[in-house]
Amino acid sequence: MPELAIHPDRGASAGLRFPAHAIDGLAGTSFKHQHLPSILADEEQDRGFFEVHAENYMGAGGPPHAALARIREDHPVSLHGVAMSIGGPRPLDKAHLGRFAALVERYEPLLVSEHLAWSTHGTAYYNDLLPLPYTEATLRRVSEHIDEVQEAIGRRILLENPSTYLLFKESTMSETAFIREIVRRTGCGLLLDVNNVFVSATNHGYSALDYLSNYPLGDVGEIHLAGHAEQQDDEGDLLLIDSHDGPVADAVWRLFDIVIGRCGPMPTLIEWDSAIPDWPVLKAEAKAAQSILDRHAASFGQEKMHALG
Amino acid sequence: MRSVSPSPPEPARGCRYAEGFTPGLLDPSCTTPAFVAGPNCKAADRRFNVYRNNVTVSLMNALADIFPATLRITGEAFFRAMARFHVRETPPTSPLLFEYGRDFPDFIERYEYAQSMPWLADVARIERAWLDAYHAADGGVLSPAELAAVPPDRLGYLVFEAHPATRILRSAFPAVTIFSVNRASGPVGRIETTAAESALVTRPALDVEVRRLAPGADRFLGGLVAGETMERAASAAGEVNADFDPAAAIRTMLEAGAFAAIRHGG
Numbered sequence: 001m002p003e004l005a006i007h008p009d010r011g012a013s014a015g016l017r018f019p020a021h022a023i024d025g026l027a028g029t030s031f032k033h034q035h036l037p038s039i040l041a042d043e044e045q046d047r048g049f050f051e052v053h054a055e056n057y058m059g060a061g062g063p064p065h066a067a068l069a070r071i072r073e074d075h076p077v078s079l080h081g082v083a084m085s086i087g088g089p090r091p092l093d094k095a096h097l098g099r100f101a102a103l104v105e106r107y108e109p110l111l112v113s114e115h116l117a118w119s120t121h122g123t124a125y126y127n128d129l130l131p132l133p134y135t136e137a138t139l140r141r142v143s144e145h146i147d148e149v150q151e152a153i154g155r156r157i158l159l160e161n162p163s164t165y166l167l168f169k170e171s172t173m174s175e176t177a178f179i180r181e182i183v184r185r186t187g188c189g190l191l192l193d194v195n196n197v198f199v200s201a202t203n204h205g206y207s208a209l210d211y212l213s214n215y216p217l218g219d220v221g222e223i224h225l226a227g228h229a230e231q232q233d234d235e236g237d238l239l240l241i242d243s244h245d246g247p248v249a250d251a252v253w254r255l256f257d258i259v260i261g262r263c264g265p266m267p268t269l270i271e272w273d274s275a276i277p278d279w280p281v282l283k284a285e286a287k288a289a290q291s292i293l294d295r296h297a298a299s300f301g302q303e304k305m306h307a308l309g
Numbered sequence: 310m311r312s313v314s315p316s317p318p319e320p321a322r323g324c325r326y327a328e329g330f331t332p333g334l335l336d337p338s339c340t341t342p343a344f345v346a347g348p349n350c351k352a353a354d355r356r357f358n359v360y361r362n363n364v365t366v367s368l369m370n371a372l373a374d375i376f377p378a379t380l381r382i383t384g385e386a387f388f389r390a391m392a393r394f395h396v397r398e399t400p401p402t403s404p405l406l407f408e409y410g411r412d413f414p415d416f417i418e419r420y421e422y423a424q425s426m427p428w429l430a431d432v433a434r435i436e437r438a439w440l441d442a443y444h445a446a447d448g449g450v451l452s453p454a455e456l457a458a459v460p461p462d463r464l465g466y467l468v469f470e471a472h473p474a475t476r477i478l479r480s481a482f483p484a485v486t487i488f489s490v491n492r493a494s495g496p497v498g499r500i501e502t503t504a505a506e507s508a509l510v511t512r513p514a515l516d517v518e519v520r521r522l523a524p525g526a527d528r529f530l531g532g533l534v535a536g537e538t539m540e541r542a543a544s545a546a547g548e549v550n551a552d553f554d555p556a557a558a559i560r561t562m563l564e565a566g567a568f569a570a571i572r573h574g575g
Contacts, residue, residue, distance in 0.1 A: 058405050059444030060473065063515050083404030089324035096404055121327040125401040126334055127371065128363040130327075133344075137324050166345045166356040168326060203356075205348040231359070234352040241359060 021076035023049050023110040025265030025297050027290040028078065029282050030272055033067050038279035040070075048286055049076035049110065051269050055083050057107075058099045072107055078222065078269065079109035083125065086145045086159070087132040088118030097152050104153045111222050111267060113158040113191040114149065116142065116179070133168030134178040139185075146186040158189040158221045163196035163228075163242035165203055175200070176214035183219050190216065193224035194256050195248065195271075199240040203233075208255055217263045225256055225289060226271040244273040247285060257292055264300045265293040333357065334364045335397045368396040368409070375410045375440055378491035379417070379433045382426070391420055407444055410437055428482030435488045435508050435519065438476040442512045445474035450513045450566035456559070459571070465540030469533045469568040474512035477522070477531045481505050485521040513566025520565055525553030530562055536572075 028049030039046075050071050057064050071077065081100055084092060104112055117129035132138050149157055161179060173181075183190065192215070201208040227246030233239040248256075248270065260266065270285040326344065333339035341357040369392040373380050380388040395416045401409040414437060417423050418430040450472055459467060478484075485506040490497045507527035509520045522530065525546040532542030546553045562568060 055405055056407075059407060061445060061447035062443050062474075062512065064444070065447075066515055085404075089327050093404070118327060120404060121331045123402050124331065124335075125404045126331070126364045127367045127401065127406065128334075128360060130330060130360060133326050138326075141324055165359040166347060166353045169344050169346055169350075170326075203348075232355070233347055234355045235347075239356065239359070 017106075018072050018108050020108075021047075021049070021110065023076040023078075023267045025267070025293050026076065027268045027270070027286040027293060028076070029270045029286045031068070031071055031077075032272075032276050032282075033063070034276070035279040035282070036067050036071065042279075042283075046283070047075075048283075048290070049078055049267060049269075051078040051080050051111075051271075054079050054081040054100055054103055057103055068107060076110040076267075077107055078111035078113065078267070079103060079107065081112075081114040082129070083119050083127075084114045084145075084149065085118040085120040086114055086149065087116050087130075087138070087142055087162075088120060088145075089138075089141060090121065092145055092148055093120065097149065100149070101152045101154075104155070111158060111191075112153065112155065113160055113222060115160045115162060116182075117162045129162055131162060131164045131166065131168070134171040134173045134175060136172065139173075139178060139181055143182055143185040146182065146188050150186065150188065156187065156189050158191040159183075160191040160193050160224065161196050161200075161215075163193070163199040163203075163240075165239065165241075167204060174214065176211060176216075180214075180216050183216055188219075189221040190219045191222045191224060192217070192220045192259065192266075193226070194259060195224065195226040195228055195252050196242060198249070198252050198255060199228050199242050202238060202240045208251075209258070212255070212259060212262075217259065220259075220263055220266060223256065223259065223266050223268040224271050225252060225268060225285075228252075244271050245275040246272075248288075253288070253292075256289070260292055260296045265297045268293060330360075334361055335400055337361070365393060365396055368400065369393055371401075371406045371409050372396070372413060375407070376413065376433050376436045378436055378488050379429060381491045381497075382429060382432065382487070383423070387422070391417065391423065394420070407440055410440075413437070428480065428484050428487060431478070431480035431482055431484035432488045432491070434478050434480075435484060435510065436492075438478055438508070438510045439517050439519065442474040442476060442510045442517045445472075445512060448473050448569050451563065451568040451570055453563050455571060456563065465538060465543075467539045468536060468572045469539075470570045470572045471534045472511060472513070472566055472569045474510070474517070475534060475567045476510040477507065477527060477534060478510070479505075479507040479527055479531075484508065485519065489519065509561070509565055509567060511565040511567050518565055520561060522561070523550070523554070523557070525550030526558040526561065529553065529555065529558045530567060533562070533568070 026049050028051055031050035031052045057068055115129050119126050119128060197208050197211050201211055225248045226244045227248055229241040229243040231239045231241055268289045272282055329342045329344060341354045345353050347353045347356055369389055372392040395413055399412050414430040414433040417433050423429050483502045483504055483506045485508045486500055486502055507522040509522050511518050528549045529542045529546035532545055543555045
């Protein structure tokens, strides 16, 4: 992923404050501060990466920055924004964008991502990833917002596909066509959340495999896996909720296996944000992802050798 | 620099979804927007309710995280009902959730069902200050040696620079005692004191510390934080409490790391 490397001409940041760690084909986990002592005490030399929600590190100082700086010494870090409101109709919050850019500069994350969603409107912040219609007008607006973010941080972001519970009657294109066109216009990369694909496909009655075959897998720079919960819609049909509160479902593991088989090993994150288990449980999920990545790495390596031979 | 337009540009046609989507997120009396649906035009009430629930519950959870002692005092059901009212009335205005809840103590003070706990709002104010101290900028603290190096005849003229984490809160109730026992994990027994208490909240390194300040000491440290000279702050504290002990107050402030530096010494 050479495009995702730290931008070479970022002035002061050219002298790196943190070691450069490789992230290709690695599994990682959400970084939760309660796990820090276990992670530091872990005898096993673990090369996994950690992902943090950018907003949690936008305070001036204190324990959050101490913990992130500590983990960043030994591990690759991925910076995941949850509140940029890229999918909203209003202009981006310049102060928030400035804080985001400052974090990229300070922590030199290997990956930087945000969501195809919105969370702010008017003066209110709704603390959820809200959905948007897929139209020419929203396509233009989202593309402008991504251009603005990439300009502000001096590098490419990865855009995450949403999990959604409803559709907009005004939508004129599919989510995959929308995402494909955003990539073409902005040059951004993609964070493919396989659980979100499964959740949305179930909720809207389409096939997750069809979604993946229309999705630009070649632009993926990171994968997310997470657990989901089950509810029912108005007609008693299954409605899946992207809850991030449990282990990855078997069906999602199978889709992940297929995706990696097609696009090769990718940095893959286990997201677990509520009902957070002890570190060994989370680590075991990451190991399960790593074993799938490693299995495909072997065959992708062989293919490369064949191609060279 | 490009010039800044006085008001945000009107959203383009086809960008009105947020205006239609947001009112129902916090107002349960709003119906599901007409422009959303399930697949094959299925009804979407329960689908829209997922978003209503995500927004309201996640913000209630944010308040529960910021105000754990308040929650422990009131119990889960009481707290969640109170938090739901507040979330609907006053959603966050910043995408940084650790900034949320600044209006919650005032809301608690007005909240009909909390009137029997007149000290609850002050406990919440200490909790809010605790989180501000947690996220405050890092900085060194004034050492006893720096203060000891000042000639005694200059002490009265000293002016101090507060450490970024330092907060002082006054209460007419034993709010610090109530806060402390309810933030700890042990059992909470009967609280015998009814005396007014003030809190000194500091974070000299990574751990936030909350101390009870003696009457007068709160006025003294509050004066120093506000930029008064030591002499002026001490004399004002003496008016509040004839038994005010400046030496003890100075020991407390050094131990707590309340100040970063001596700004100037007259």
